[in-house]
Amino acid sequence: MNKILLILQREYMTRVRKRSFWITTLITPLLITAIYAIPALLFFAGGDLKTIEVIDETGLFKDKFKSGKDYAYTFKKAPVSQAKADLKKNKVTALVHIPADIIDHPNGLEIFSEKSVGLNLQNDIENIVQAEVRNQRLKRAGIDTQIIEDNRVNVNAETYSLTEGQEKSSNTGVSMGLGYAIALLLYFVVFFSGSQVMNGVIEEKSNRIIEVIVSSVRPIELMMGKIIGVGLVGLTQFVLWISLTIAISSATTHFLKVKLESKAKTELSSQASQKQVEAAVKQMSEAGPGSKIMGIMDTIGDLPWAKILTLFLFYYLGGYLFYSALFAAVGSAVESPQEGQQLIFPVTMPLIISIMLMSFIINEPDSKIAFWASIIPFTSPVNMMARIPFGVEWWEIGLSMALLVLGFIGTTWLAARIYRVGILMYGKKVTLKELSKWIFYKV
Structure with missing residues (x-):
């Protein structure tokens, strides 16, 4: 046991002292935080106000184009040829030409610019013109457009999970995204740790160091010392990732809230009350890209994180030990x-199959395929x-965990039989058939 601890310590310290370990550990939480922080910062930063000239030959769109913080629409009465010639001189971003027969020929809409217009701007212009063309055609047919608008509704269902007699709000989209992210993370961690x-083993064998060690x-x-040592390195990195991500995300969230309050105070008068500022902050957060993120964060906060993190830790260790023994056997x-x-x-191959099954399992988490894929040790860590996140019966989790432990014991025994022969075997190209013979050698 003391020898295993010595090897474990050597493997652990050698990898933890590497510069690449700390660079990866520090960069990953920053990238995770940047996923939601950058869109919010871009929202606060905004951009230069762009001027859009509109030549409306119908006279129907005067009140349809609304200027905002990004675009200022101005209507112009001039020949299209003259407006195009003055485009650069007047520092106009784009020129919109709405011909007189747009109602009968909606494809006649034209947008001119010195450079290609952005896709969002093009879509906004097209949607405005399309909506008005539709309304004019309905009026022409004698249909009251107000009745249609009054009956245009969006149905959004509130989903709840009934667990242990308690009713809790749930979000299928969040559960799907979280399940996919956790499973994918576990796949990469197990695969890359096993590859290490x-x-x-290959490096020590090729340098003949292993002959001295054995x-x-x-x-x-x-x-075992090598497997456990590398596994603890991955576990250390995972714990640091979680801690740093929480710390950086908390600081970033606080900064964004302060930034949002400052923006609200700037847009309001200096005599604005605190309630008015809070109302403006709420309105901005609901209108900006942060609204969906805040809703997702609220849903994520209601998930059973103690259970998720505990099971992730177990399946990481179980999956890593299960596969790393096989990786060590191949390396030897x-x-x-x-x-x-x-x-x-x-x-x-089983890891690849588990990734292929994951998309189906996330859509059908209670199907028979999902059940067996989460029970069989070869695919259970990922699936x-x-x-x-969707909720799994405890007896299924217990059965899966027990089979994974038995699977680890089995793969360790199998790998050890191959490892004891392989580490001292040189100059011979090995096949799967040859490996199967090594299992029954008496050494």
Whole structure:
């Protein structure tokens, strides 16, 4: 046991002291925070006010184009040819020409600009013209457009989950996104951590260092020390990611709230009361890109995070130990990473299948395929975590965990049989058939 601890300590400290470990650890939380912070900051920053000239030959669109913080619409009565010639001189971003027969020929709408107009601006102009053309055609047909508008409704269902007699608000979209993100993260962590084990074994074997080590350490002790050491490195990085992400996200959220209050005070008069400022802040947050993010964050906050993080920790360790033993066995059987890629495909195939099944499982979390994919040890680490945000029975989780532990014991025994032969085997190209023979060798 002491020898395993020594190997574990060596593997752990060697990797934790690397500069790449700390660069990755620090950059990842920043990238996660940037996903929601950058759109919000762009909302506060805004852009230069752009002038859009409109030549309306119908006279129907005078009140339809509303100027805002990004665009200022001005109506002009001039020949289109003259307006196009003056486009650059007048510093106009775009010229919109609405011909007199737009109602009968809606494809006659024209937009001129020195450079290509942005897609959002084009869509806004097209939607405004399209809505008015539709209204004019309805009026021509004798249909009251106000009745249509009064009966135009959007139905948004509130979803609830009934768990243990309690009614809780739920969000299917958030559950799907979270399940997919957690499962995908677990897949990458298990795959790359297992690859590190394989590459470490190959490096020591190619340098002949391993011959010196096995003279004083049993192969099984060497393999277990390496597997657990690399696993603890991944666990350390995961804990740091969580801690730093929470800290950075909290600071960023506080900064954005202060920025939003400052923007509200700037747009209101200096005599505005605190209630008026709060109302303006609420209106801005609902209108800006932060509204959806805040709603998602509220839903995420209601999830059973203690359960999710505990199970993630277990399935990370269980999945990593299950696969890293196989990665170590492959690493011991080859002498270069190129040879390892040929043998690693059968090992990674179940992980690839679990990713392929994940999209179906997220849409049908209670199906039979989802059940078996989250029970079988080869796919359970990824697919069970994809189901957790939707709610899974405890007996299913317990059965999955028990089978994963038994699977780890089985793969460790199998890998150890291959490892003890492979680490001292040189100059021979190994096949899967050859590996199967090593399992029954007596050493």
